[in-house]
Amino acid sequence: MKSKTFSDSLKTGVRIFLWSIKSNRALIIIYLSVLAFFGILNTTLIMGVKAYDHPSLIKTALDFMLVETYLTSMIVGFVAAIREYSYLHSKRKTDFFGSLPVSRRTVFFSKTLAVIFISAVPALVVTIASSIMSGVFSFNFDWYIRSLALLISSAAFFGLLSVCCGKTSDKIVSFFIIGIGYPLTLVFLNLLPLSLLWGYVPEKSIVNDVLFTLTPFRGLFDGPSVLWFVFPILCFAASFALLKRRKAECAQSGFAFRFPLYISKVLVSLSFGFVTGFAFVMTEIFGSNEYLSFWLGMITGSLTAYVIFQIVFAHGMKGFFKSLILYGTTIGCAALLFSFLASGWFGYETYVPGTEDVKSISFTDKLDTGVFGDYIIKCESEDRDVIKKAVKSHREDVAEKIEFKRRSMKRNIIEKILNMNFNAAYLYVDAEIEAAPYVYSVTYTLKNGARVSRSYFDSFVEQPDRDRVFPSFAYSDEYRENYYPLFVCDEKYVTDITITDDITEDEGIIVRDYEKCRQIVRTFKEEYDKYGFVSSGDYTIKIDYGEKDGDDAYLVTQMILSVPDEYKKTLKLVRDEYVESSIKKQG
Amino acid sequence: MxxxxxxxxxxxxxxxxxxxxxxxxxxxxxxxxxxxxxxxxxxxxxxxxxxxxxxxxxxxxxxxxxxxxxxxxxxxxxxxxxxxxxxxxxxxxxxxxxxxxxxxxxxxxxxxxxxxxxxxxxxxxxxxxxxxxxxxxxxxxxxxxxxxxxxxxxxxxxxxxxxxxxxxxxxxxxxxxxxxxxxxxxxxxxxxxxxxxxxxxxxxxxxxxxLDELKLGIHKVQIAFKGDVDEAFLDEFDVINKNRQGNLFQLTIRGEESELMPRLEALEPAFVEALPLTLEEVFINEMEGVGYEIENILR
Incomplete structure (x- = not known):
């Protein structure tokens, strides 16, 4: 018989698990003491706040309790992980565990479970106990799952690094460098085309999704998702695969598997290089020569970080010059990517599909409404004439402006990144939903089903032309009916209406009576059905939409409308209300 | 096993x-x-x-x-x-x-x-x-x-x-x-x-x-001759270590006592004695044999 049965392994695994818990008694006692302190503090706080019967304050107190509890659990988890995985890095512990009649995988798995147990279970118990004691049983399961996912992910990642590294210090440095450097490098790699490619729209892509799923601390960035567990599962699988091949003698003497070292070196070079490179561009350190600024920053930042990192890992300059091959390759790849992007990424910048290939076009723009405020208009058309005009304008603009536009890294960064809805966590811009002023997007849907999207901070179609190209959409009833809150939002969300007299230009009066507000809105819509949007009148109404919470209302959106003279019923309601309120005000 | x-x-x-x-x-x-x-x-x-x-x-x-x-x-x-x-x-x-x-x-x-x-x-x-x-x-x-x-x-x-x-x-x-x-x-x-x-x-x-075989297979031999003696007699033995002071030889020789002694006595020495080595002496002798620089270390 080569190995023990599963039940034997389970039994010995449980022994190791319980022994690990036992050997962390002191840490658990300290942890529970801290949690108990926070628990009492929070219970008192919540009970005190409860007296005021203010739900938002209770919620804030509960959130505060969760943050401090889970922050403590993360710290404890980190300490426990260092202690438990140290058996892979201490020669004496390696002798001890290596000679026990327990498989390496059983020991590793038991210790990983112990780390998760030590850090997660007391936090859960204290949170529930505190909620029960305070009488506000509002257990935030989402928070707990997030915290648990982070703990599992960190433990799995730390475990994998422990298997790969021979020293605890290397493991800790790799943990932070990869944990922070990886998502940071991903963000910068996404920013690079955004800053260099004119018209580039970083759409949601499967590549980014996959790369982002491999972020060690994904739970920090988005809501509960099964994807949170992809990374830890991969880490566990890798650990299990590598454990048997791991050389026990590497304890205290370097790396068992060198890939964390290589990954760390690449990430540290790229992330520091990008930070300094973009900083040099933004501060215009070399004036208008942005490419030179970027590369000077890139080299300065990456080389400095690399040298420090190399010295830390190698404990000196041993092998430094040989290691520069990796640095050179990394920077070489970055330079290649940069040059491709700066030269237009194989025709990406100049590509405009042929009219005959386009099935439909959609154009997203800021609606310049004046009193209507800022709204995003989205025009879609399958009209051949509209498509033809748009393609022609787009091509002319690309041909004329490309040389000037593409050399504007800083402007691209500011306009696109800072003003657009760039979601750093998801690494794409949802430009169709939200765009800042002066950002225009066009999307061609081709007959073969493909989509071609471009986004510009200066419209490729100047204002007069835009009206000409998209006349029937920019100010169409169709657009209004689909995008104006007046038509989209239910009346029940109207919280108040402000009426202003455009002739006197006073500060206006506010109607808070729900029935009156609803009557004004309903009458306005009835008359819109009858007359459509016509010329503006003497009165303007600002309708606030929001959600009510007791006496409080949380503003969701607003709609500013001029009441046309043709809307006689609405005008009467508005005028009567205005006069009545004005008299009351004066009286 | x-x-x-x-x-x-x-x-x-x-x-x-x-x-x-x-x-x-x-x-x-x-x-x-x-x-x-x-x-x-x-x-x-x-x-x-x-x-x-x-x-x-x-x-x-x-x-x-x-x-x-x-x-x-x-x-x-x-x-x-x-x-x-x-x-x-x-x-x-x-x-x-x-x-x-x-x-x-x-x-x-x-x-x-x-x-x-x-x-x-x-x-x-x-x-x-x-x-x-x-x-x-x-x-x-x-x-x-x-x-x-x-x-x-x-x-x-x-x-x-x-x-x-x-x-x-x-x-x-x-x-x-x-x-x-x-x-x-x-x-x-x-x-x-x-x-x-x-x-x-x-x-x-x-x-x-x-261990017995090891210890009994190597002997520390002290042998003294009355007159001048040619060292050529040593070629007939598996000598691991040799120390000569005049006509007195201190030798470490591989071989069983029962086999060594008759051959040594046949040389008609004034005195001959064969003692088994301690393990430590065996260790030093064998290590010397494989090039362990004992002399340098001890010096």
């Missing part, structure tokens, strides 16, 4: 074991001796399943011990610096072993606790080096191992405890058929307890023999 078959192991560019082969018979006490860095501890770790050989096999009852829990259940490795948890006492560490080793013998454990002069409920890490080794040995023997691997076990033990340890090992070997491999620089202690000895140097086995 433990079979070492062409085992090699290196650490970076340094070869710790180089194509090593020998056998350790069941029920024997095998002394592993050798120079510093010869690979004794590495070999024990390979047999104990801590390290994996890069090539070759270290078979315990025909099976490789690396990641083999049933083989590991039969053996216990006590390293030169045993590890103990911060808060562990002999008793609570026994609780861990009890659940892991199939052959844990609670009665024997209690008996050993009473035999060794050790405090059962004290933290082991606070104990002296010798006490820690005693604790390790109590736990090791209580698992009733078929194979006991001991690395520098006599280090730090007082003479009384050394005798006790030797007695316990011998008792286990004779009563339970246990096999022990003891790596040590303390050749005097090994001489008392081992029946086989393996001499390692630079990762290679220099010799592996029964």
């Amino acid at each position: 433990i079979e070492i078959k062409n085992v090699s192991k290196s650490f970076g560019k340094t070869a710790a074991l180089d194509n090593l082969s020998f056998c350790v018979e069941e029920g024997s006490v095998f002394g592993l001796v050798g120079s510093n860095g010869a690979g004794k501890s590495t070999l024990l770790r390979i047999i104990g399943g801590v390290f994996r050989a890069e090539s070759g096999e270290a078979l315990v009852d025909g099976e490789n011990s690396f990641e083999n829990t049933s083989v590991k259940n039969k053996l216990f490795f006590v390293p030169d610096y045993p590890y103990f948890f911060n808060n562990s006492t002999v008793r609570n560490l026994a609780a861990l072993y009890r659940g892991i080793y199939r052959n844990w013998d609670e009665e024997y454990f209690e008996k050993l606790l009473n035999i060794f002069p050790i405090k059962k409920n004290d933290k082991i890490i606070n104990m002296s080096k010798g006490m820690q080794r005693q604790a390790a040995l109590i736990l090791a023997l209580s698992t009733r191992p078929k194979y006991l691997l001991l690395d520098e076990i006599f280090d730090g033990l007082d003479p009384v405890v050394r005798q006790l340890v030797k007695r316990l090992i011998i008792t286990n070997v004779t009563d339970n058929g246990m096999t022990a491999i003891i790596a040590s620089h303390n050749l005097r202690e090994l001489e008392d307890i081992c029946d086989h000895v393996g001499l390692l140097h630079k990762g290679e086995i220099v010799l592996e023999k029964e």
Whole structure:
């Protein structure tokens, strides 16, 4: 018989698990003491706040309790992980565990479970106990799952690094460098085309999704998702695969598997290089020569970080010059990517599909409404004439402006990144939903089903032309009916209406009576059905939409409308209300 | 039986074991001796399943011990610096072993606790080096191992405890058929307890023999002649070491006493005497033979 049965392994695994818990008694006692302190503090706080019967304050107190509890659990988890995985890095512990009649995988798995147990279970118990004691049983399961996912992910990642590294210090440095450097490098790699490619729209892509799923601390960035567990599962699988091949003698003497070292070196070079490179561009350190600024920053930042990192890992300059091959390759790849992007990424910048290939076009723009405020208009058309005009304008603009536009890294960064809805966590811009002023997007849907999207901070179609190209959409009833809150939002969300007299230009009066507000809105819509949007009148109404919470209302959106003279019923309601309120005000 | 078959192991560019082969018979006490860095501890770790050989096999009852829990259940490795948890006492560490080793013998454990002069409920890490080794040995023997691997076990033990340890090992070997491999620089202690000895140097086995055979196979000879004598007579013997002061020769010669003496006496010396070597003298002579620069070291 080569190995023990599963039940034997389970039994010995449980022994190791319980022994690990036992050997962390002191840490658990300290942890529970801290949690108990926070628990009492929070219970008192919540009970005190409860007296005021203010739900938002209770919620804030509960959130505060969760943050401090889970922050403590993360710290404890980190300490426990260092202690438990140290058996892979201490020669004496390696002798001890290596000679026990327990498989390496059983020991590793038991210790990983112990780390998760030590850090997660007391936090859960204290949170529930505190909620029960305070009488506000509002257990935030989402928070707990997030915290648990982070703990599992960190433990799995730390475990994998422990298997790969021979020293605890290397493991800790790799943990932070990869944990922070990886998502940071991903963000910068996404920013690079955004800053260099004119018209580039970083759409949601499967590549980014996959790369982002491999972020060690994904739970920090988005809501509960099964994807949170992809990374830890991969880490566990890798650990299990590598454990048997791991050389026990590497304890205290370097790396068992060198890939964390290589990954760390690449990430540290790229992330520091990008930070300094973009900083040099933004501060215009070399004036208008942005490419030179970027590369000077890139080299300065990456080389400095690399040298420090190399010295830390190698404990000196041993092998430094040989290691520069990796640095050179990394920077070489970055330079290649940069040059491709700066030269237009194989025709990406100049590509405009042929009219005959386009099935439909959609154009997203800021609606310049004046009193209507800022709204995003989205025009879609399958009209051949509209498509033809748009393609022609787009091509002319690309041909004329490309040389000037593409050399504007800083402007691209500011306009696109800072003003657009760039979601750093998801690494794409949802430009169709939200765009800042002066950002225009066009999307061609081709007959073969493909989509071609471009986004510009200066419209490729100047204002007069835009009206000409998209006349029937920019100010169409169709657009209004689909995008104006007046038509989209239910009346029940109207919280108040402000009426202003455009002739006197006073500060206006506010109607808070729900029935009156609803009557004004309903009458306005009835008359819109009858007359459509016509010329503006003497009165303007600002309708606030929001959600009510007791006496409080949380503003969701607003709609500013001029009441046309043709809307006689609405005008009467508005005028009567205005006069009545004005008299009351004066009286 | 433990079979070492062409085992090699290196650490970076340094070869710790180089194509090593020998056998350790069941029920024997095998002394592993050798120079510093010869690979004794590495070999024990390979047999104990801590390290994996890069090539070759270290078979315990025909099976490789690396990641083999049933083989590991039969053996216990006590390293030169045993590890103990911060808060562990002999008793609570026994609780861990009890659940892991199939052959844990609670009665024997209690008996050993009473035999060794050790405090059962004290933290082991606070104990002296010798006490820690005693604790390790109590736990090791209580698992009733078929194979006991001991690395520098006599280090730090007082003479009384050394005798006790030797007695316990011998008792286990004779009563339970246990096999022990003891790596040590303390050749005097090994001489008392081992029946086989393996001499390692630079990762290679220099010799592996029964202790008696080894000791009786090399003799320290003092031979004196009345007049001048030609050293050519030495060519007829397997001389390992020679020291001449006038007509007095101090020689280390390979061979049995019964075979050597008649040949030496045939030379008609004024005086001749052949004494068996101590293990330490065998060690020094053999090491010198394989180029260990003893002269330089001792100088």
